[in-house]
Amino acid sequence: MKLEKEKLLDMYEKMVRIRKFEMKVEELHIQGILPGLKHLYIGEEAVAVGVISALREDDYIASTHRGHGHCIAKGSDIKKMMAELYGKKTGYCKGKGGSMHISDIDIGILGANGIVGANIPIASGAALSIKLRGTDEVAVSFFGDGAANEGIFHEGINLASAWKLPVMFVCENNQYAISTHQSRVTAISNMGDRASSYGIPKFIVDGMDVLAVHQAASKAVRWAREGKGPTLIECKTYRFKGHYVGEGSRELSYRPEEELEEWKKRCPIEKLKSELIEKNILTCSLAKKVSDKIDGEIEEAVKFAEESPYPDPQEALDDLFFEGALR
Amino acid sequence: MKLEKEKLLDMYEKMVRIRKFEMKVEELHIQGILPGLKHLYIGEEAVAVGVISALREDDYIASTHRGHGHCIAKGSDIKKMMAELYGKKTGYCKGKGGSMHISDIDIGILGANGIVGANIPIASGAALSIKLRGTDEVAVSFFGDGAANEGIFHEGINLASAWKLPVMFVCENNQYAISTHQSRVTAISNMGDRASSYGIPKFIVDGMDVLAVHQAASKAVRWAREGKGPTLIECKTYRFKGHYVGEGSRELSYRPEEELEEWKKRCPIEKLKSELIEKNILTCSLAKKVSDKIDGEIEEAVKFAEESPYPDPQEALDDLFFEGALR
Amino acid sequence: MRELTYAEAAVEAIQEEMEKDTTIFYMGEDVGRFGGTYGTTKGLWERFGEDRVRDTPLSEAAIIGYALGAAITGMRPIAEMMFADLLCLAMDQIVNQVAKMRYMSGGKIRVPLLIRVPLGGLRRAAAQHSQHLESWFVHTPGLRIIAPSSPYDVKGLLKTAIKENNPVISFEHIMLYQTKGEVPEESYVLPMGKAEVKREGRDVTVVTYSLMVHRCLSAAEKLSKEGIDVEVIDLRSLSPLDIETVVASVKKTNKVAIVHQASLTGGVGAEIGMRIVETAFDYLDSPVKRIGSLDVPVPFSPPLEDFVVPTEEKIAAEIKKIVRR
Amino acid sequence: MRELTYAEAAVEAIQEEMEKDTTIFYMGEDVGRFGGTYGTTKGLWERFGEDRVRDTPLSEAAIIGYALGAAITGMRPIAEMMFADLLCLAMDQIVNQVAKMRYMSGGKIRVPLLIRVPLGGLRRAAAQHSQHLESWFVHTPGLRIIAPSSPYDVKGLLKTAIKENNPVISFEHIMLYQTKGEVPEESYVLPMGKAEVKREGRDVTVVTYSLMVHRCLSAAEKLSKEGIDVEVIDLRSLSPLDIETVVASVKKTNKVAIVHQASLTGGVGAEIGMRIVETAFDYLDSPVKRIGSLDVPVPFSPPLEDFVVPTEEKIAAEIKKIVRR
Numbered sequence A, B: 001m002k003l004e005k006e007k008l009l010d011m012y013e014k015m016v017r018i019r020k021f022e023m024k025v026e027e028l029h030i031q032g033i034l035p036g037l038k039h040l041y042i043g044e045e046a047v048a049v050g051v052i053s054a055l056r057e058d059d060y061i062a063s064t065h066r067g068h069g070h071c072i073a074k075g076s077d078i079k080k081m082m083a084e085l086y087g088k089k090t091g092y093c094k095g096k097g098g099s100m101h102i103s104d105i106d107i108g109i110l111g112a113n114g115i116v117g118a119n120i121p122i123a124s125g126a127a128l129s130i131k132l133r134g135t136d137e138v139a140v141s142f143f144g145d146g147a148a149n150e151g152i153f154h155e156g157i158n159l160a161s162a163w164k165l166p167v168m169f170v171c172e173n174n175q176y177a178i179s180t181h182q183s184r185v186t187a188i189s190n191m192g193d194r195a196s197s198y199g200i201p202k203f204i205v206d207g208m209d210v211l212a213v214h215q216a217a218s219k220a221v222r223w224a225r226e227g228k229g230p231t232l233i234e235c236k237t238y239r240f241k242g243h244y245v246g247e248g249s250r251e252l253s254y255r256p257e258e259e260l261e262e263w264k265k266r267c268p269i270e271k272l273k274s275e276l277i278e279k280n281i282l283t284c285s286l287a288k289k290v291s292d293k294i295d296g297e298i299e300e301a302v303k304f305a306e307e308s309p310y311p312d313p314q315e316a317l318d319d320l321f322f323e324g325a326l327r
Numbered sequence C, D: 001m002r003e004l005t006y007a008e009a010a011v012e013a014i015q016e017e018m019e020k021d022t023t024i025f026y027m028g029e030d031v032g033r034f035g036g037t038y039g040t041t042k043g044l045w046e047r048f049g050e051d052r053v054r055d056t057p058l059s060e061a062a063i064i065g066y067a068l069g070a071a072i073t074g075m076r077p078i079a080e081m082m083f084a085d086l087l088c089l090a091m092d093q094i095v096n097q098v099a100k101m102r103y104m105s106g107g108k109i110r111v112p113l114l115i116r117v118p119l120g121g122l123r124r125a126a127a128q129h130s131q132h133l134e135s136w137f138v139h140t141p142g143l144r145i146i147a148p149s150s151p152y153d154v155k156g157l158l159k160t161a162i163k164e165n166n167p168v169i170s171f172e173h174i175m176l177y178q179t180k181g182e183v184p185e186e187s188y189v190l191p192m193g194k195a196e197v198k199r200e201g202r203d204v205t206v207v208t209y210s211l212m213v214h215r216c217l218s219a220a221e222k223l224s225k226e227g228i229d230v231e232v233i234d235l236r237s238l239s240p241l242d243i244e245t246v247v248a249s250v251k252k253t254n255k256v257a258i259v260h261q262a263s264l265t266g267g268v269g270a271e272i273g274m275r276i277v278e279t280a281f282d283y284l285d286s287p288v289k290r291i292g293s294l295d296v297p298v299p300f301s302p303p304l305e306d307f308v309v310p311t312e313e314k315i316a317a318e319i320k321k322i323v324r325r
């Protein structure tokens, strides 16, 4: 499969945007500016971008606690994202959601989710909706290796396969659920192998290689659009940061520094960058331009968030029920 | 594997006891004598007896809504069972449990269960207890094809395999969950194949053949006692009656009469009987003796239940908490 | 007027709405050709086919999660839990997802989703098939809760629930499904959050819902022969709660009992009672009385279960005590 | 006396008991070498090894079910849910299995099982990480519920909970874990079901538990400067509920407010309030006042969350209203 130059550059840019956004989030959190919990996507950019670049704009995704990357890849406005992280009224959820609940239904983002695995049936339900409406979008559920041990993983995928729904299950296997290595809590090495329990195709790919991810995802998308049902894509990846911002030195209690260093050498952005440079699609100066442009965007996002007002306390009472007419 | 004559006759007798007990239960229910819900084990006797005859007395089992057969195979007193079904004070649970909650912790019966799949982690927890105590019992969880689509199936088996616990997961695949054929709600044919999701051995056996079940179970028991961990045994079977007593003609709305008739020809008791007769282990007159003996036992059980008092209404308030000393 | 059973009236509501709106579909265990274990969907599969009346595997969490995913992407699902005790298997999807989805999105997402839940003891079904768990959901912001007691009400309230653009849970007592009542041929709806005075009376107010409405009405009849005039209010909805109707009655009678089948401690009766105390304290001649099931799991044996669940006799006796205080 | 944090005191309780009794073991997510996300098990893995301090996969239902299976076969497990919202994923095992197992067996089975549950808002953790769900469990017969507010209490109550031969849920507010307080070196236990009068007062009784104890005490201090003398009662246990201590206080002050962080409608405050009304109606000078979080999911943004959860100022203002009524 050959991707057009623009597409490749767009993928590169998105990965850089995710990375820089997350670095800014980390910085602002450590400075005590951002409240709440944040789980950074740094190191895993190739998964979100690889998968989502295989989607159409009208396709759906359902995201996780580690969700900023998915949103950015799907096209979220980072100004509204940053404002949400600040708890400002101009954020995606008017400050009601925060990092773990960003959603943008207009561009098919069904929401990040603070409950691990919970998005699996939600994305599948969107796929059911697609099937019932007779349209040809697809839905994607992202989740981690930890989520793959939750009961809802099983229920959700089984039903999707029984009903042949157009949904892709993307397991972002970064090997750890907080401090717990997957090998300590499951007896198999590839979560992708669980596809056989549901009679669906599996793809097990290098999650640090955005092109490999993109290729697998493209096949899965085609499979779904053709009405053949769900697929399970396992992307082997790694988070370069602690489980959440502020975990600090506790991280080293559960994963060896050498392991981290090894994986960092496989940085997905560096990898794509050198491939693109090799293919003469990217140059160092273009890369610099991209970097500068995104720095600017992020600065703007922070400024937007900073200058936005907090919601009025009374607004806490709004938005619980839809108050308009019945159907 | 060669089984001793006594063992084979004991297995035969147990199957007959289950069958006759269940037929009596059906009769009493239809007469309006027994209150509540009952799910009969008729047709599936080879599974309970095949598995449990591979166990020791000190091993544990956790049973289901369709649990009478497991209890009888494990050695329950049918007098106390019948009294419980009547709601009498002399029943296993003093009338508090009824058909779906019979337990007898003294002989390792951790309880029938009204929630499908819920016994899976409970049996596994007993296996964890065995491992922590350093003894060599095993635990068995029985459940249906329907249960195999519940999230708890996944969580329960995954953890048992990660921890290599001495537990056997026995899927009694009678193909239906109430009215729903498994092929309509799952894309694979053998629930046993799900063992691969957890890296554990599987056995897929003819659940109408008690010797085949026994053989698989014996291997699984050995595997467990040797500390090698859990196994998944799928027994293909069929219930000869409706989902619950009183389902009546609704049954035929979901399964064809011919299918039922085909399976009835494979009656597990008839099968064992003719095999034993062929091997000169059983004679027609001995079979008659067994039958008469069990008729007598059952008559006695009914008499015991009939003559037993109901609990005093006030006793509803007892047994909620253990009121004795702290540890 | 024609009579329908509660089950028939419920099905009719759904059928009428499904005919008008093809985005409505139904999913649950054995709801298809089997028509629902308790007849909750009888005839729907024949009429609408298996695309719109979908049998699911035993996967309660997935049932709700799927319905939610469909609800926020253009469909109007009706999801059924076979009985209330199974809600325990779907609590994350109901409480953490369905109830909060709109709010967490800052009001951008709509969740038009109806969850139907047969429930109730007195069927000798024992501890895991008899629970009344409504108070958990009353304690969960973001849900609407109905608990209709008659064929007329269940039809009218389900129609509204289906038209709602918010999540609704309908608790339907299994012992009511075969009861009959008048249901007009003409289409109608009933508003959620509006209680009904089922019987007027001067001496004491009894607030109740679901099956207990009938026990309270019988108790009231019995007491009327002893010269006690009982007003019986059927709440019909638990969220929102029509506290105005209750308080108006209490201001008239100055005495009140609340009756439900859920176990007493922590039941909805506590909430209703406190709302009365908060709003009508100075009108109360005696403490608000709560009558609920005893605080034990529901036992199997008939004499035990009958002791645990409020009976007509017990309700009558307690009301008498209040009036004679 | 030496000071410990709440987290340290809790760990000490567990450690002391685990040393004495090898049938006690601990299981949960990241409770091993990591020591618990909130430090709930810090040091236990080092001391007892990974057999007795077990990291589980993300499988909340299995965690509880396994603990139950072990509890009824000779072990005394302690199972942890990482935070209360995750209880939603284990409700079947907790409510249908753990709570009912003994009763359904006719009293033959014992369930010595402790479930530890960190919880609580005010951490800007938003709707799915901030819920106070204790009232669901108070409504579930068969469970004991504790909610200690200080290092001293958490140690004493956890010790008792571990010795109990019944299931206990311990709700521990995450914002308390790093708070310090005096804890004697000598071993001690505290009985479950015994409230503590944290501050004596004549004018009004405030009944509360968990983190809100501290906000109520601050409010009481503030009000004392305005001449209002507040009695503050820390319930410590929610099941059983020490209604005697509460009623004795109400009989003295004739006025009462109940404060909790759970959302108001259907919260434990309703139950407590009704018990007061039922037992001490004639002593009440004014309606029982409930103060809880507003009935919405917990919002993320700090000014929103601070508006939703009862603040010291709000508590003080409400108490003043009662006293001045």
Ligand SMILES: Cc1ncc(C[n+]2csc(CCOP(=O)(O)OP(=O)(O)O)c2C)c(N)n1
Pocket (backbone or CB within 6 Å): A039, A065, A066, A114, A115, A116, A117, A143, A144, A145, A146, A147, A148, A150, A172, A174, A175, A176, A177, A178, A243, D029, D058, D060, D082, D086, D089
């Ligand atoms: C159901 C559930 N269990 C536990 C948690 C607490 N928790 C949040 S993230 C996390 C680890 C998730 O691991 P994984 O699914 O591998 O995703 P990752 O964080 O590695 O991206 C845990 C245990 C939760 N939020 N939801």
Ligand SMILES: Cc1ncc(C[n+]2csc(CCOP(=O)(O)OP(=O)(O)O)c2C)c(N)n1
Pocket (backbone or CB within 6 Å): B039, B065, B066, B114, B115, B116, B117, B143, B144, B145, B146, B147, B148, B150, B172, B174, B175, B176, B177, B178, B243, C029, C058, C060, C082, C086, C089
């Ligand atoms: C979790 C749960 N879901 C649904 C039910 C209602 N129910 C009782 S038995 C049953 C069918 C179970 O099917 P299976 O596991 O195959 O066992 P079988 O009845 O065939 O022996 C159902 C749906 C239940 N009791 N528990």
Ligand SMILES: [Mg+2]
Pocket (backbone or CB within 6 Å): A144, A145, A146, A172, A173, A174, A175, A176, A177, A178
């Ligand atoms: Mg992970």
Ligand SMILES: [Mg+2]
Pocket (backbone or CB within 6 Å): B144, B145, B146, B172, B173, B174, B175, B176, B177, B178
């Ligand atoms: Mg079956």
